[in-house]
Amino acid sequence: ATVVLYQCGTTPPVGGLAETSTALFSVPLESTAVASTSLLPFLRILGVEDRIKYYPEYATAPCVQKLVGCEGADRTMTPSWANATLYAAQAAEVEAVFADYADAPNAVAFSSFADAGLLERAEWVKYLAPFFNKEREAEAFFREQVEAFDAAKAAAAAAAPAVLEDRPTVAWAAKREYYSDEYPEAVVVSFANYKRELTTAANAAILDPSFFSFLEFSDPSLPDLNGTAGVTVTEDQVEFVLTDANRDDMMDLVHGLLELADVIVDETYAFDPASYGLANFTAAFELDGDPAGFPALADGA
Numbered sequence: 001a002t003v004v005l006y007q008c009g010t011t012p013p014v015g016g017l018a019e020t021s022t023a024l025f026s027v028p029l030e031s032t033a034v035a036s037t038s039l040l041p042f043l044r045i046l047g048v049e050d051r052i053k054y055y056p057e058y059a060t061a062p063c064v065q066k067l068v069g070c071e072g073a074d075r076t077m078t079p080s081w082a083n084a085t086l087y088a089a090q091a092a093e094v095e096a097v098f099a100d101y102a103d104a105p106n107a108v109a110f111s112s113f114a115d116a117g118l119l120e121r122a123e124w125v126k127y128l129a130p131f132f133n134k135e136r137e138a139e140a141f142f143r144e145q146v147e148a149f150d151a152a153k154a155a156a157a158a159a160a161p162a163v164l165e166d167r168p169t170v171a172w173a174a175k176r177e178y179y180s181d182e183y184p185e186a187v188v189v190s191f192a193n194y195k196r197e198l199t200t201a202a203n204a205a206i207l208d209p210s211f212f213s214f215l216e217f218s219d220p221s222l223p224d225l226n227g228t229a230g231v232t233v234t235e236d237q238v239e240f241v242l243t244d245a246n247r248d249d250m251m252d253l254v255h256g257l258l259e260l261a262d263v264i265v266d267e268t269y270a271f272d273p274a275s276y277g278l279a280n281f282t283a284a285f286e287l288d289g290d291p292a293g294f295p296a297l298a299d300g301a
Contacts, residue, residue: 002017002022003022003023003024003025003108004017004018004023004024004171005026005027005130005131006024006025006026007026007027007109007133008026008027008028009034010026012026012171020102022102023096023102023105023108024229025095025096025106026095027129027130027132027133028095028131028132028133028134029051029095029131029132030047030051030068030095031051031053031093031094031095032048032051032053032089032094032095032096032097032098033052033054033077033090033093033094033096033097033098033106034052034055034056034059034077034097034098034099035054035056035077035079035080035087035097035098035099035100036056036061036098036099036100036110036224037056037058037122037190038100038110038112039098039110039128040055040059040061040064040111041061041126042110042112042125042128043128044061044063045125045137045138045141046125046128046129046130046132046137046138046148047132047134047137048132049061049064051132052064053075053093053094054075054076054077054090054093054094055077056077056232057076057077057079058094062186062294066295074280076112076187077097078090079088080099080103080104080129080222086234087103087104088104091104091105091106091107092106096108096131098128100111100113101217103182104168107142108131110124110127110128110174112124115194116192116193116194117194117197118146118149118194118197118198119142119146119149119194121194122142122145123142124199125138125141125142126138126139126142141144147190149201152201152202155200156201156202156203157203159203161203164223167203167205167261168205168262168264169206169207169260169262169263170199170202170204170205170206170207170262170263170264171189171206171207171257171258171260171261171263171264171265172189172190172191172192172195172199172206172207172265172267173187173188173189173190173257173258173264173265173266173267173268173285174187174188174190174266174267174268174269175187175268175284175285176188176268176269184241184242185241185242185243186239186240186242186266186286187239187240187242187250187251187254188237188238188240188267189207189209189237189238189240189254189257190236190237190267191206191207191208191209191210191236191237192236192237193236195265204262204263207257207261209225209233209257210225210233210238225238225253228245228253229241229246229249230249230250231253231267232241237256240253240254251285251286253288254285255285255286258285258294258296259293259294259295261294261295262295262296264294264296264297266281268281268284278297282297
């Protein structure tokens with residue numbers, strides 16, 4: 001897809017890319033709709049949140065919530081899959097719609113979440129900036145992120161254990177409730193590339209259960225996850241699907257993994273984050289409030 005931008009007050013381009021482009025926009029944009037929460041931090045960085053007319057349903061940014069509350073009207077962007085007619089009508093009220101996928105004549109795909117690298121995801125701010133004539137701000141922001149990340153890595157390296165094996169092991173885990181047959185109840189242990197980058201930068205080791213299938217032949221105590229019913233191993237996560245019949249066996253595997261972690265990053269989605277705490281974590285992961293055997297919980301952290 002090709003998107004062509006031209007400065008407001010100038011003659012719209014004709015021919016060439018303008019003729020074959022997916023969409024043509026006069027910039028800076030003054031009114032937008034946002035169908036994906038992943039975009040909102042980038043708009044905040046560029047200082048253009050006030051140009052959003054419709055917001056994604058699960059937006060949590062304080063400024064966005066305040067803007068919605070001040071308007072006194074429903075400003076929720078209807079997903080295209082939920083009501084295509086209403087989505088199209090809302091899209092027609094603004095100059096551009098930013099979404100995960102371009103699914104309207106004036107929609108622009110913004111998929112920073114699909115980039116594997118940590119800084120590469122942050123760099124998407126430079127893709128968004130030209131829509132608002134904010135290229136200079138985007139460049140400055142990204143440069144700051146690179147410098148801050150490099151400084152944090154250097155500080156972690158200076159404080160790292162002298163022996164590689166003494167590095168802490170970090171597990172990124174989430175308990176997912178049942179949403180549908182496609183997304184059943186499960187525990188997910190993630191080792192996505194950007195999480196691996198963060199963990200390595202902190203001079204820690206990420207818990208990657210996918211290696212167990214390769215190590216099982218030399219250490220029979222490790223489960224062969226690829227050969228275990230209810231377990232799905234992909235390139236960036238291991239998913240343990242829970243059913244009434246297999247729950248005990250699946251949670252035994254999960255507990256065995258969490259016992260290997262010195263640090264657990266709980267990525268469980270909390271509908272009320274302010275009330276979510278250690279008790280919720282131990283309940284979700286069926287630890288019965290007993291931290292014994294789990295180094296990450298030994299101090300009640």
